[in-house]
Amino acid sequence: MSLLVGGFALVIGMLIASLVVSYVMAFHQAREAADLAAVTAAGQAAQSATDGRACAMAASISRDNRAEMTSCEIVRVGSDVAAEVEVTVGLHWTVPGLPGAVTSVSYAGNLQ
Numbered sequence: 001m002s003l004l005v006g007g008f009a010l011v012i013g014m015l016i017a018s019l020v021v022s023y024v025m026a027f028h029q030a031r032e033a034a035d036l037a038a039v040t041a042a043g044q045a046a047q048s049a050t051d052g053r054a055c056a057m058a059a060s061i062s063r064d065n066r067a068e069m070t071s072c073e074i075v076r077v078g079s080d081v082a083a084e085v086e087v088t089v090g091l092h093w094t095v096p097g098l099p100g101a102v103t104s105v106s107y108a109g110n111l112q
Helices: 003-046 051-066
Strands: 066-079 080-090 101-109
Touching: 003 051, 003 066, 003 080, 003 101, 051 066, 051 080
Parallel strands: none
Antiparallel strands: 066 080, 080 101
Protein backbone atom coordinates (compact mmCIF):
# COMPACT_ATOMS: atom_id res chain seq x y z
CA MET A 1 0.00 0.00 0.00
CA SER A 2 2.77 2.47 0.88
CA LEU A 3 4.46 1.71 -2.46
CA LEU A 4 1.23 2.68 -4.25
CA VAL A 5 0.93 5.90 -2.27
CA GLY A 6 4.59 6.71 -2.92
CA GLY A 7 4.17 6.10 -6.64
CA PHE A 8 1.06 8.27 -6.74
CA ALA A 9 2.88 11.08 -4.88
CA LEU A 10 5.78 10.81 -7.35
CA VAL A 11 3.44 11.12 -10.35
CA ILE A 12 1.64 14.13 -8.81
CA GLY A 13 5.00 15.77 -8.04
CA MET A 14 6.17 15.25 -11.60
CA LEU A 15 2.96 16.77 -12.97
CA ILE A 16 3.32 19.83 -10.76
CA ALA A 17 6.97 20.25 -11.73
CA SER A 18 6.03 19.95 -15.40
CA LEU A 19 3.37 22.63 -15.00
CA VAL A 20 5.82 25.01 -13.30
CA VAL A 21 8.39 24.43 -16.05
CA SER A 22 5.70 25.14 -18.69
CA TYR A 23 4.89 28.49 -17.07
CA VAL A 24 8.56 29.45 -16.79
CA MET A 25 9.23 28.55 -20.42
CA ALA A 26 6.13 30.44 -21.59
CA PHE A 27 7.19 33.49 -19.54
CA HIS A 28 10.63 33.56 -21.16
CA GLN A 29 9.15 33.00 -24.61
CA ALA A 30 6.66 35.85 -24.09
CA ARG A 31 9.36 38.17 -22.76
CA GLU A 32 11.65 37.49 -25.71
CA ALA A 33 8.84 37.90 -28.25
CA ALA A 34 7.69 41.18 -26.64
CA ASP A 35 11.24 42.58 -26.58
CA LEU A 36 11.89 41.72 -30.22
CA ALA A 37 8.50 43.03 -31.34
CA ALA A 38 8.95 46.32 -29.47
CA VAL A 39 12.41 46.89 -30.91
CA THR A 40 11.06 46.10 -34.38
CA ALA A 41 8.10 48.47 -34.00
CA ALA A 42 10.27 51.31 -32.66
CA GLY A 43 12.88 50.78 -35.36
CA GLN A 44 10.31 50.72 -38.15
CA ALA A 45 8.57 53.82 -36.76
CA ALA A 46 11.91 55.63 -36.48
CA GLN A 47 12.55 54.88 -40.16
CA SER A 48 9.34 56.74 -41.07
CA ALA A 49 7.04 53.72 -41.30
CA THR A 50 3.42 54.43 -40.44
CA ASP A 51 2.25 53.29 -37.02
CA GLY A 52 0.13 50.60 -38.66
CA ARG A 53 3.07 49.29 -40.69
CA ALA A 54 5.39 49.33 -37.66
CA CYS A 55 2.84 47.39 -35.61
CA ALA A 56 2.24 44.95 -38.48
CA MET A 57 5.96 44.18 -38.56
CA ALA A 58 5.92 43.73 -34.76
CA ALA A 59 2.98 41.32 -35.08
CA SER A 60 4.91 39.32 -37.65
CA ILE A 61 7.92 39.10 -35.33
CA SER A 62 5.61 37.98 -32.50
CA ARG A 63 4.14 35.21 -34.65
CA ASP A 64 7.64 34.12 -35.67
CA ASN A 65 8.35 33.69 -31.95
CA ARG A 66 5.14 31.68 -31.33
CA ALA A 67 3.39 34.55 -29.55
CA GLU A 68 0.29 36.60 -30.28
CA MET A 69 0.62 40.38 -30.19
CA THR A 70 -2.36 41.75 -28.27
CA SER A 71 -1.52 45.47 -28.42
CA CYS A 72 0.94 47.83 -30.06
CA GLU A 73 1.24 51.55 -29.45
CA ILE A 74 3.64 53.95 -31.13
CA VAL A 75 4.38 57.28 -29.42
CA ARG A 76 6.03 60.10 -31.35
CA VAL A 77 7.38 63.31 -29.82
CA GLY A 78 9.18 65.39 -32.41
CA SER A 79 11.81 63.13 -33.93
CA ASP A 80 11.76 60.74 -30.96
CA VAL A 81 9.76 57.54 -31.13
CA ALA A 82 8.88 54.73 -28.75
CA ALA A 83 6.85 51.54 -28.97
CA GLU A 84 4.93 49.57 -26.36
CA VAL A 85 4.02 46.01 -27.32
CA GLU A 86 2.07 43.37 -25.41
CA VAL A 87 2.19 39.71 -26.39
CA THR A 88 0.58 36.54 -25.09
CA VAL A 89 1.91 32.99 -25.18
CA GLY A 90 -0.51 30.14 -24.57
CA LEU A 91 0.45 27.07 -22.59
CA HIS A 92 0.37 23.65 -24.24
CA TRP A 93 -1.78 22.25 -21.46
CA THR A 94 -3.60 23.92 -18.62
CA VAL A 95 -5.19 23.13 -15.29
CA PRO A 96 -8.71 24.40 -14.59
CA GLY A 97 -8.51 27.48 -12.38
CA LEU A 98 -4.99 28.46 -13.53
CA PRO A 99 -4.20 30.90 -16.33
CA GLY A 100 -3.88 29.33 -19.76
CA ALA A 101 -1.48 31.95 -21.08
CA VAL A 102 1.37 34.25 -20.08
CA THR A 103 1.46 37.93 -21.08
CA SER A 104 4.46 40.23 -21.35
CA VAL A 105 4.80 43.94 -22.13
CA SER A 106 7.93 45.53 -23.54
CA TYR A 107 9.00 49.07 -24.40
CA ALA A 108 11.59 50.25 -26.91
CA GLY A 109 12.64 53.60 -28.30
CA ASN A 110 14.44 56.77 -27.35
CA LEU A 111 11.72 58.51 -25.30
CA GLN A 112 12.33 58.89 -21.58
